[in-house]
Amino acid sequence: MEDNEKMEKxxxxxxxxxxxxxxxxxxxxxxxxxLEDYHEDDLADVLPLLTVPERCKLYRILDTDxxxxxxxxxESDNVAEYLEEMDVKKAASILSKMETDALAEVLQKLDxxxxxxxxxxxxxxxxxxxxxxxxxxxxxxxxxxxxxxxIIREDLNVKQAMSSLIDQAAKNDNISTIFVVNAQQKFxxxxxxxxxxxxxxxxxxxxxxxxxxxxxxxNKINTTCISERLxxxxxxxxxxxxxxxxxxxxxxxxxxxxLSSFPTVLCKKNEHK
Numbered sequence: 486m487e488d489n490e491k492m493e494k495x496x497x498x499x500x501x502x503x504x505x506x507x508x509x510x511x512x513x514x515x516x517x518x519x520l521e522d523y524h525e526d527d528l529a530d531v532l533p534l535l536t537v538p539e540r541c542k543l544y545r546i547l548d549t550d551x552x553x554x555x556x557x558x559x560e561s562d563n564v565a566e567y568l569e570e571m572d573v574k575k576a577a578s579i580l581s582k583m584e585t586d587a588l589a590e591v592l593q594k595l596d597x598x599x600x601x602x603x604x605x606x607x608x609x610x611x612x613x614x615x616x617x618x619x620x621x622x623x624x625x626x627x628x629x630x631x632x633x634x635x636i637i638r639e640d641l642n643v644k645q646a647m648s649s650l651i652d653q654a655a656k657n658d659n660i661s662t663i664f665v666v667n668a669q670q671k672f673x674x675x676x677x678x679x680x681x682x683x684x685x686x687x688x689x690x691x692x693x694x695x696x697x698x699x700x701x702x703x704n705k706i707n708t709t710c711i712s713e714r715l716x717x718x719x720x721x722x723x724x725x726x727x728x729x730x731x732x733x734x735x736x737x738x739x740x741x742x743x744l745s746s747f748p749t750v751l752c753k754k755n756e757h758k
């Protein structure tokens with residue numbers, strides 16, 4: 486109980502510290518430097534406590550990278566409100582730096598006209614990803630996918646695969662599972678990051694790539710489809726099914742409840758026991 490009280494006090498103190506910093510007469514440079522010392526989650530918690538002028542001051546002081554990180558921790562309804570408070574070009578710039586699943590969730594909270602305008606102003610690569618996700622109905626698995634993943638070719642050796650992983654990790658931080666494609670860019674299998682790290686050089690990827698993976702079409706209706714397909718898996722292989730579906734942070738609660746009883750262990754597909 487005492488530890489919980491200390492934790493609550495620490496979080497409360499951070500909130501007040503951040504509010505005091507924002508409401509101080511410090512120069513923009515000093516204020517920005519001080520705010521960088523706090524975690525984005527703490528800053529996101531403070532945003533609803535600020536007035537609109539105070540938030541607008543933050544939008545001017547903080548760069549788009551930091552604002553995008555903060556918005557990813559904020560409630561999507563709140564982010565939609567914040568976007569209305571700033572210039573549309575800056576809003577699009579911030580959204581372009583957010584994870585695609587978080588971005589897609591925020592866009593769903595906007596009216597059609599504002600959503601259309603912001604999508605048109607997104608970076609071309611981000612716009613392509615968002616348009617792909619938006620092409621699926623809300624009850625289809627495709628609408629829950631994320632493009633935050635690492636993809637490598639199956640003809641690479643271990644050293645080349647590690648190099649490709651490092652290059653992509655700067656943009657995509659979901660690296661625990663690495664997806665492998667063939668020369669035709671078709672799904673070939675997947676690799677647990679741990680298995681890649683301990684692989685013996687200069688071996689090919691074949692021996693550490695799991696290819697016996699259940700695949701589900703993005704057009705499948707989510708809950709029913711998943712519950713039926715899970716019957717063919719051992720409990721220890723369900724994480725990989727989830728990984729292949731590409732669940733984003735917006736996955737519906739009923740899907741999460743289906744997955745909650747399964748441990749997150751990677752292994753090949755086995756007969757249901």
